[in-house]
Amino acid sequence: MKRAFPVYDICALSDDQQHDLLVSRFAPYLQKHQNLSLPHKHTFYHVVYFTKGGGSHAIDFKNFAVVPNQIYFMAPGQVHRWNFEGEVDGYIINFSESFFRSFLLRPDYLDTFPFFTGNIDDEVINLPADMQADVTGIFEQLIKESSRNGKLSLDMMRVLMIQLFIATARQSPNSSRVTAPNYNYTLLQNFRKLVDEHYITLKLPKDYAALLYITPNHLNALCNDMLGMPAGELIRERVILEAKRALVNLELSITQIAGKLNFSDNSYFTKFFKKYAGLTPEEFRHNNLNNGNQ
Numbered sequence: 001m002k003r004a005f006p007v008y009d010i011c012a013l014s015d016d017q018q019h020d021l022l023v024s025r026f027a028p029y030l031q032k033h034q035n036l037s038l039p040h041k042h043t044f045y046h047v048v049y050f051t052k053g054g055g056s057h058a059i060d061f062k063n064f065a066v067v068p069n070q071i072y073f074m075a076p077g078q079v080h081r082w083n084f085e086g087e088v089d090g091y092i093i094n095f096s097e098s099f100f101r102s103f104l105l106r107p108d109y110l111d112t113f114p115f116f117t118g119n120i121d122d123e124v125i126n127l128p129a130d131m132q133a134d135v136t137g138i139f140e141q142l143i144k145e146s147s148r149n150g151k152l153s154l155d156m157m158r159v160l161m162i163q164l165f166i167a168t169a170r171q172s173p174n175s176s177r178v179t180a181p182n183y184n185y186t187l188l189q190n191f192r193k194l195v196d197e198h199y200i201t202l203k204l205p206k207d208y209a210a211l212l213y214i215t216p217n218h219l220n221a222l223c224n225d226m227l228g229m230p231a232g233e234l235i236r237e238r239v240i241l242e243a244k245r246a247l248v249n250l251e252l253s254i255t256q257i258a259g260k261l262n263f264s265d266n267s268y269f270t271k272f273f274k275k276y277a278g279l280t281p282e283e284f285r286h287n288n289l290n291n292g293n294q
Helices: 026-032 129-146 151-169 183-198 205-212 216-227 231-247 254-260 266-277 281-292
Strands: 021-025 040-042 045-059 062-065 070-074 079-095 124-126
Touching (some): 021 026, 216 231, 231 266, 231 281, 254 281, 266 281
Antiparallel strands (some): 045 062, 045 079
């Protein structure tokens, strides 16, 4: 039986760079960490820009085709795997949650970028032709700065990364969020954070509405307007996502996972999972195991 999928921090993936930051060309990084083709988690933010390659990559069990001039972003805690075809290259940045904190004095700054909010559909971006040279230039400057030492070099890398984030975020239809998040956007982000904290014990929109000091109708209207789904569906999606993450760990039985997610019994968990995921927990685990062995 396989052990649980690993959770990597930056120290585990780097021998000689800062514990809060790792910058590299992608081909040598991939060669060194071939085991990352298996499902795994990160404790850090993760950015990859492909300049060459094919195949697929999955973020929280949603698959994306790998194409040149594609950039993807991941927040800490998401499950990830690669399945590349042929020669792959580009650039990679791994950085800790604390890397920007003292520099910006805005703990929520990264949350203003759509691709760092945990919404998978915002995390993979195919860059237009007129951006590709500029983005490649930023990564080349990051590689150059990473070979230097000292606080000023780290600050320069922070500036370059923010430049990269802003330039990429401008490709989003919601780019105005980056500089001026409005009340509804901030409220939605607070709702998502609360769901991440309490999805095991709080299952109903009214529970979260009370924590946000708004009515359940207001919360549902907000989610329908900004996400195209009611608040209850977002809560259920979070429970299903965590169930999928747990099912990748073959050391946990279905009954243990049901208990961990606060379901009264295994039967109810199985019915819930099948209703919203389209297959039983056993079928999901079997399919994921087969894909992992390919």
